[in-house]
Amino acid sequence: xxxxxxxxxxxxxxxxxxxxxxxxxxxxxxxxxxxxxxxxxxxxxxxxxxxxxxxxxxxxxxxxxxxxxxxxxxxxxxxxxxxxxxxxxxxxxxxxxxxxxxxxxxxxxxxxxx
Amino acid sequence: xxxxxxxxxxxxxxxxxxxxxxxxxxxxxxxxxxxxxxxxxxxxxxxxxxxxxxxxxxxxxxxxxxxxxxxxxxxxxxxxxxxxxxxxxxxxxxxxxxxxxxxxxxxxxxxxxxxxx
Numbered sequence: 498x499x500x501x502x503x504x505x506x507x508x509x510x511x512x513x514x515x516x517x518x519x520x521x522x523x524x525x526x527x528x529x530x531x532x533x534x535x536x537x538x539x540x541x542x543x544x545x546x547x548x549x550x551x552x553x554x555x556x557x558x559x560x561x562x563x564x565x566x567x568x569x570x571x572x573x574x575x576x577x578x579x580x581x582x583x584x585x586x587x588x589x590x591x592x593x594x595x596x597x598x599x600x601x602x603x604x605x606x607x608x609x610x611x
Numbered sequence: 612x613x614x615x616x617x618x619x620x621x622x623x624x625x626x627x628x629x630x631x632x633x634x635x636x637x638x639x640x641x642x643x644x645x646x647x648x649x650x651x652x653x654x655x656x657x658x659x660x661x662x663x664x665x666x667x668x669x670x671x672x673x674x675x676x677x678x679x680x681x682x683x684x685x686x687x688x689x690x691x692x693x694x695x696x697x698x699x700x701x702x703x704x705x706x707x708x709x710x711x712x713x714x715x716x717x718x719x720x721x722x723x724x725x726x727x728x
Contacts, residue, residue, distance in 0.1 A: 530715060539615075539702050540656070542715030553714065586654060598708075599646070600716060602656035 499523070501603035503589050509609045510579055517575045518606045522591030529572050530600060531564055532588040540588055546572060547594065579610045613638045615703050615719035623725050624693050631678070632688040632722050634703030643705055645686040646716065647677065650700040659701075662686060698726045 502521045510516050522529045528547050532540035543562065544554045548569040557563070561579075566572040576583055586607050590600040614637040624630045636645065647659040662670045662677045670677045678687040686705075690697055700723050704716040 532715075537720070539704070539718030539721055540716070542717070545715060556715065588656060590656075598644075599658055599661055600706075601658060602648070604653070604655045607654070 503603040520589030526591035534586040613717040617719035
């Protein structure tokens with residue numbers, strides 16, 4: 498049973514560029530979450546999906562952030578026109594609603610915006 | 612809105628001693644869950660233990676136990692017989708619903724635990 502995987506693990510980009518991160522959840526999990534973690538803070542919830550439906554997106558930080566889960570399996574998080582303040586760890590988690598319901602996290606993608 | 616407060620930014624503990632990490636929470640939800648996660652320097656959040664708001668008994672998982680005091684809104688993590696590998700950041704979190712994790716979790720700022728030989 499593989500855990501949550503995220504790619505890439507590290508991303509360095511220049512200000513103004515677009516970046517996309519991928520998350521593959523635990524295979525039987527139907528919910529998928531995205532969080533952002535800045536230095537010295539706990540993770541901050543951004544958005545989540547149940548299957549392919551995005552059930553909460555009001556917490557996305559700005560309209561530059563968007564997420565998709567087109568077939569209810571993997572998900573992508575895109576940041577357009579990156580800013581230095583976007584530098585952070587982006588964490589993905591998945592859970593099985595109706596089952597244990599605990600969120601299990603992936604290793605994260607560390608973004609550095611120069 | 613939910614809030615988690617962890618008042619210990621850092622702790623040093625001798626190996627093999629027990630350690631208690633403090634967590635207080637604030638929520639208006641009648642049903643909620645409380646979670647503890649460990650984050651080593653590698654960055655991955657590792658689930659440790661869960662307590663539901665309606666659970667009568669304190670949760671235990673191996674060397675981890677959760678001291679749940681509902682009236683005081685506290686959910687402290689106790690690690691017995693600490694080991695060098697326990698050195699990490701520890702985060703307390705809460706979420707709505709009976710499972711707690713059905714929506715986004717709200718995390719505290721964490722406690723940096725260092726186990727000394």
